[in-house]
Amino acid sequence: MIRYLLKIFLLLTSPFLYGQIPSTNGSVVVSGYITDAISGEILPGATVIIQGTGKGTSTNAYGYYSLTIDGEQTLTAAFVGYSEKSIPINTNEAELRLPIQLDPHTQELSEVEISALDRNEQRKTPLMGIKKLDAATIKSLPVLFGETDPLKTLQLLPGIAATSEGASGFSVRGGNPDQNLLLLDEAIVYNGGHLLGFFSIFNNDAIKEVTVYKGDLPASAGGRIASLVDIRTRDGNLTQWQGAGGIGLISSRLTLDGPLIENKSALLISGRRTYVDLFLPLSSDENIQQSQLYFYDLNLKANYILGDNDRIFLSAYHGLDAFYNDDARMDFGNSTLSLRWNHLFSPKIFSHLSLVHSQYNYYLGSTGDEIENIDWRSNLTDYSLKYDFTYYPKAGDQVNFGLQSIFHTIQPAHISSPDPASTLQEIKVPSARSLEHGLYYGHTFQPAPRWTARYGFRLSLFQNVGKGQSFRFDDRFNITDTLQHRRGEIYNQYFGLEPRAGISWLATPHITLKSSYSQTRQYIHLASNSTSSTPLDVWFTSSPNIRPQIAHQFSVGANYLSTNNQWQHTLELYYKKSRQAIDFKDHPNLLLNEALEAEIRPGNARSKGLEWMSQYTGNRITGWIAYTLSRSERQSQWINNARPYLSPYDHLHDLTIVGSYQINDRLTIAGNWVYFTGNPVTLPVGRFDFQGGVVPFYSERNAERMPDYHRMDLSLTWRETPKPGKKWQGEWNFSVYNLYGRKNAWTINFVGDDDLDAYYKEAEKTYLFSVVPSITYNIKF
Numbered sequence: 001m002i003r004y005l006l007k008i009f010l011l012l013t014s015p016f017l018y019g020q021i022p023s024t025n026g027s028v029v030v031s032g033y034i035t036d037a038i039s040g041e042i043l044p045g046a047t048v049i050i051q052g053t054g055k056g057t058s059t060n061a062y063g064y065y066s067l068t069i070d071g072e073q074t075l076t077a078a079f080v081g082y083s084e085k086s087i088p089i090n091t092n093e094a095e096l097r098l099p100i101q102l103d104p105h106t107q108e109l110s111e112v113e114i115s116a117l118d119r120n121e122q123r124k125t126p127l128m129g130i131k132k133l134d135a136a137t138i139k140s141l142p143v144l145f146g147e148t149d150p151l152k153t154l155q156l157l158p159g160i161a162a163t164s165e166g167a168s169g170f171s172v173r174g175g176n177p178d179q180n181l182l183l184l185d186e187a188i189v190y191n192g193g194h195l196l197g198f199f200s201i202f203n204n205d206a207i208k209e210v211t212v213y214k215g216d217l218p219a220s221a222g223g224r225i226a227s228l229v230d231i232r233t234r235d236g237n238l239t240q241w242q243g244a245g246g247i248g249l250i251s252s253r254l255t256l257d258g259p260l261i262e263n264k265s266a267l268l269i270s271g272r273r274t275y276v277d278l279f280l281p282l283s284s285d286e287n288i289q290q291s292q293l294y295f296y297d298l299n300l301k302a303n304y305i306l307g308d309n310d311r312i313f314l315s316a317y318h319g320l321d322a323f324y325n326d327d328a329r330m331d332f333g334n335s336t337l338s339l340r341w342n343h344l345f346s347p348k349i350f351s352h353l354s355l356v357h358s359q360y361n362y363y364l365g366s367t368g369d370e371i372e373n374i375d376w377r378s379n380l381t382d383y384s385l386k387y388d389f390t391y392y393p394k395a396g397d398q399v400n401f402g403l404q405s406i407f408h409t410i411q412p413a414h415i416s417s418p419d420p421a422s423t424l425q426e427i428k429v430p431s432a433r434s435l436e437h438g439l440y441y442g443h444t445f446q447p448a449p450r451w452t453a454r455y456g457f458r459l460s461l462f463q464n465v466g467k468g469q470s471f472r473f474d475d476r477f478n479i480t481d482t483l484q485h486r487r488g489e490i491y492n493q494y495f496g497l498e499p500r501a502g503i504s505w506l507a508t509p510h511i512t513l514k515s516s517y518s519q520t521r522q523y524i525h526l527a528s529n530s531t532s533s534t535p536l537d538v539w540f541t542s543s544p545n546i547r548p549q550i551a552h553q554f555s556v557g558a559n560y561l562s563t564n565n566q567w568q569h570t571l572e573l574y575y576k577k578s579r580q581a582i583d584f585k586d587h588p589n590l591l592l593n594e595a596l597e598a599e600i601r602p603g604n605a606r607s608k609g610l611e612w613m614s615q616y617t618g619n620r621i622t623g624w625i626a627y628t629l630s631r632s633e634r635q636s637q638w639i640n641n642a643r644p645y646l647s648p649y650d651h652l653h654d655l656t657i658v659g660s661y662q663i664n665d666r667l668t669i670a671g672n673w674v675y676f677t678g679n680p681v682t683l684p685v686g687r688f689d690f691q692g693g694v695v696p697f698y699s700e701r702n703a704e705r706m707p708d709y710h711r712m713d714l715s716l717t718w719r720e721t722p723k724p725g726k727k728w729q730g731e732w733n734f735s736v737y738n739l740y741g742r743k744n745a746w747t748i749n750f751v752g753d754d755d756l757d758a759y760y761k762e763a764e765k766t767y768l769f770s771v772v773p774s775i776t777y778n779i780k781f
Helices: 002-017 116-124 135-139 150-154
Strands: 027-036 047-050 056-058 064-070 073-078 085-089 095-097 100-102 130-134 160-162 170-172 180-184 207-214 227-233 242-247 251-261 265-274 292-305 310-324 328-346 349-366 374-391 398-416 427-429 432-448 451-465 468-473 479-485 490-506 511-522 524-527 538-541 549-561 567-581 603-617 621-635 653-662 667-676 684-690 693-698 709-719 729-737 747-751 762-766 772-780
Touching: 047 064, 056 064, 064 073, 073 100, 085 100, 130 135, 130 150, 135 150, 135 207, 150 207, 150 227, 251 292, 398 538, 432 538, 451 468, 468 490
Parallel strands: 027 095, 027 100, 180 227
Antiparallel strands: 027 064, 047 056, 047 073, 073 085, 130 207, 160 170, 207 227, 242 251, 242 772, 251 265, 265 292, 292 310, 310 328, 328 349, 349 374, 374 398, 398 427, 398 432, 432 451, 451 490, 468 479, 490 511, 511 549, 524 538, 549 567, 567 603, 603 621, 621 653, 653 667, 667 709, 684 693, 709 729, 729 772, 747 762
């Protein structure tokens, strides 16, 4: 099968890489990188438009653009937070290398402004459900404990909701959290949370931008059916060394970046650490005094410009959460490493080769006298190779194609004892190895002056690889046979075609209408007993018994941009249907279960909804209002008597209001208010006698709901007055999470004294946070 994929890939690429590209008499191919005029950092997503024609392009993830023009023309380039630049083109050459440097706005609030040119390019794209956030926007919003968090900012957008109170995990359009593909510089991140999900692993000081695709994924992305969150870190300043950092109530951070070789190579180093453990000795509880609790993360990125046609990037991340006391130890964390090479075969052909390593580790150990010493280790490791090409035939025309292979290794659990005298029997749940391949092709073009269309596909191939084992089950999910597979044996595989298509029509100068369809497949899944992410969650792959999840999504929408470019309104309607959706039987056994497949009850899932967002960008006031009306249901012949039931992430109503007001050059106030319908849950609704005892009677699956959720957050940022000759600038940020102290339910338990009345129980609500004030001091130098 791999042989056939390679043949198709060569057929696609050979005309572009090895053939002659036809040229038009009198046309000029203008190409180059768009960068920050001060730091030299590349600007992905910047727009380049041919004045008077409406035709243009945007830079790719590495800041490169290519545009074919006829005769003498004027190009206009723009990017979020930068001044537009117009450049007349007058040359007799067939090719023109034109690097463009854009000047950043000097006003503080202007960092989050969006130019009219950039807004127009966004609304013409036939991709739907896409949103970009830059670091300045993320930084401006109030968050828990003052920790700026990109993932929590995404939860303020329509169609994206937190899985539980304070969690960085999220659900997109009613899907499970594992249906979101989370990428950090192209490396897959399997657990994006610190401190059981209350903080994300992404340090905003190191981030350039965050792009989220809700279901309508580009053909180059595969393996998930709900969303893609593409996080890109900064490349580093090519001209001078600079720094930024902050000191908060529970953590501090520091970022340094600058040139290794001026205008040729740059390095960025960023670190963050909590110091909750420094306050534990102040506790009156002796056990807490002897404990340690902290997390840290480190980012590193280096790039080197080899010449006009070649650039190399190296990105690395390592993070760890740790908890220690006299009796136990727990730590878990992510590590990623990405090596990427950009090469220009010609001004019209951009290539990108990446080698990526990603790992998630979990360790649990006991060392106390009352519990036998154990070591519990588990890990998930990926090795990935991706070769991607972009071809620019003409203005408004772009072709993307490439291939990708990932080797997955999952070690669910290995339990042993470090004590030679231990009587504990070693437990090792067999590892699962698999290969995931993808070959993709996408074409975006303008069939008519007001129309932009795209089509594409992804051919995906998933293979289970030995050494390993598989099971056979009867109709009641009992094991009837266990099969052993030798190392390197491919004992199961799935192959599928994933088409994508979309179109947009500029109906008037201010209104754009869009429609799209996408099919996606998912081969790796997550087993979890709760809506909040924990380190004990178990990842598992498709197998002879677990077929891949397949989703079809249809979307239609409209976009309105006001005459003064300050108001932008978007409205989207979507319908999504999935087959082989993963769910579990009642009271599943998910830990230390080598036959985890016996706990799964696949079925169908469907979701539909309306997403509305109105965004305002003024000189002093910015913000948005987002509302989602949705329904997400599932159905399995083995669950709920085969009747449909709500997804645990169904929110009928979800409303968010976000705003920021710059009072003056030194003082800014920002806030947000969030409301959504409570999550569906299964609760006991009665009790009855059974064989001399009293047992609870439960509702149908997810037939009850938690109380509705709402809260308000507020922040105030005060910037110090700049002084001549001062090499650094500071600012104070005061924020309050949950301003009016809403006690939102985290869990509901039923308690009572069985000796007094075995039939009477009271519902007891557990909440995590009331009013949480915080203060942070940030510096730049």
